[in-house]
Amino acid sequence: MEQSTAKKPIRCKAAVSKVAGQPLEMVEVDVAPPRAHEVRIRILCTSLCHTDVTFWRMKDFPAMYPSILGHEAAGVVESVGEEVVEVSPGDTVVPVFSGQCGDCPDCLSDRSNICSGLPFRFLPGMPRDGTTRFAFAGTGEPIHNFINVSSFVEYTVVDVAHLVRLGPGLMIPPDKACLLSCGVSTGVGAAWKVAAVEPGSTVAVFGLGAVGLAVAQGSKMRGAKRIIGVDLNPDKCEIGKRMGITEFINPNDTGGKAVSEVIKEMTGGGADYCFECIGSTAVTAEAFSSSRMGWGKTIVLGVASGAAAPISIPSYEILRGRSVVGSLFGGLKPKTDVPLLAQKYLDEVRSWSWTSS
Numbered sequence: 001m002e003q004s005t006a007k008k009p010i011r012c013k014a015a016v017s018k019v020a021g022q023p024l025e026m027v028e029v030d031v032a033p034p035r036a037h038e039v040r041i042r043i044l045c046t047s048l049c050h051t052d053v054t055f056w057r058m059k060d061f062p063a064m065y066p067s068i069l070g071h072e073a074a075g076v077v078e079s080v081g082e083e084v085v086e087v088s089p090g091d092t093v094v095p096v097f098s099g100q101c102g103d104c105p106d107c108l109s110d111r112s113n114i115c116s117g118l119p120f121r122f123l124p125g126m127p128r129d130g131t132t133r134f135a136f137a138g139t140g141e142p143i144h145n146f147i148n149v150s151s152f153v154e155y156t157v158v159d160v161a162h163l164v165r166l167g168p169g170l171m172i173p174p175d176k177a178c179l180l181s182c183g184v185s186t187g188v189g190a191a192w193k194v195a196a197v198e199p200g201s202t203v204a205v206f207g208l209g210a211v212g213l214a215v216a217q218g219s220k221m222r223g224a225k226r227i228i229g230v231d232l233n234p235d236k237c238e239i240g241k242r243m244g245i246t247e248f249i250n251p252n253d254t255g256g257k258a259v260s261e262v263i264k265e266m267t268g269g270g271a272d273y274c275f276e277c278i279g280s281t282a283v284t285a286e287a288f289s290s291s292r293m294g295w296g297k298t299i300v301l302g303v304a305s306g307a308a309a310p311i312s313i314p315s316y317e318i319l320r321g322r323s324v325v326g327s328l329f330g331g332l333k334p335k336t337d338v339p340l341l342a343q344k345y346l347d348e349v350r351s352w353s354w355t356s357s
Helices: 050-057 174-181 183-194 210-221 236-243 259-267 281-289 315-319 334-356
Strands: 010-016 025-031 038-047 072-080 092-095 134-136 155-159 163-166 202-206 226-230 247-249 273-276 297-300 323-326
Touching: 025 155, 038 092, 038 174, 072 155, 072 174, 092 174, 163 334, 174 183, 174 334, 183 210, 183 273, 183 334, 202 210, 202 259, 202 281, 210 226, 210 236, 210 273, 226 236, 226 259, 236 247, 247 259, 259 281, 273 281, 281 297
Parallel strands: 202 226, 202 273, 226 247, 273 297, 297 323
Antiparallel strands: 010 025, 025 134, 038 072, 038 155, 072 092, 092 163
16 A cells, blocks of 8 residues: 555455344445554455354344454555554554553453453444444445454554554465454463363363353363364264364254253263354353263353343352353464464464375
8 A cells, every 4th residue: 555545545355234133235335444442454364253244143132334344354554553563664563453552550460361452342433432433425424333453444543553564474365364263262371371281171062153162172282182063064073073073963953952961961960161263142051061071161152132031040059069150262372372373373384284295
């Protein structure tokens, strides 16, 4: 992009969600230049996360229309606003919905990855001023952004706290890098940092989408002995086994038994770690029931469509040693941990190349 355009709006195409549940419309939009602490990037690749689908279906708040969805992406910096020093035009970056300002007590602590300086929210708008950088070309009508990213567009503006730079030594393909924006990081991180899966343990993963498969992969890397995958799609059985799943349960094929009963029978009392990767409070309760009494841990990763929906768990079960913990972005600090995952990917690719040569 020529330097002369750095301070001007860019006109480009975007897939805009105008009505809940209706097909996205390809339209021309104007993307404003970045303000202080902001970066405008050219999207190289974007992928679809189930959270995008969840919000696309929502008719009520916090979903707002029109909006540009998408939050898994990889791109190149086009221009930067004032106060931005950690990235420059031409840098390869991964935008992330979860921020890391680097200065707040939470960012400075190893106990949390939830930045309190720029708290994560499902509300639209840039994190520092709540305004948008998108508008319909010609009319100027504002278009809402989506969880700090908005990647279903050729150019987007992201706060620098929500941007991870991939240096020259971390050049991975854009279609792989974009998965580090959410799905892979969320799943692998949950197994590594939130659950801290122990070698020889038993894991149950509810939902084998991108996040669930990443949980399986992360659990395998941590040395889990048994990894039980649960999904309604029979095709996920073979896919899951390639990612570390050792056994598979289809809830439609249990002969009327609850999945929790099947898992307890398989494991002799329940799984050590249960991961809910769907976004269902009912599945969360079933995952909890599938965990072992005394030390079973249930990790909730899915975003439920009813954000205020309660999770029903008998209090006496908590007293018997089971626990439930939430996991946002897999407990990872984006700027610190995403480059580590990128390096791990490159190390694996190099080992494969060495083995096959």
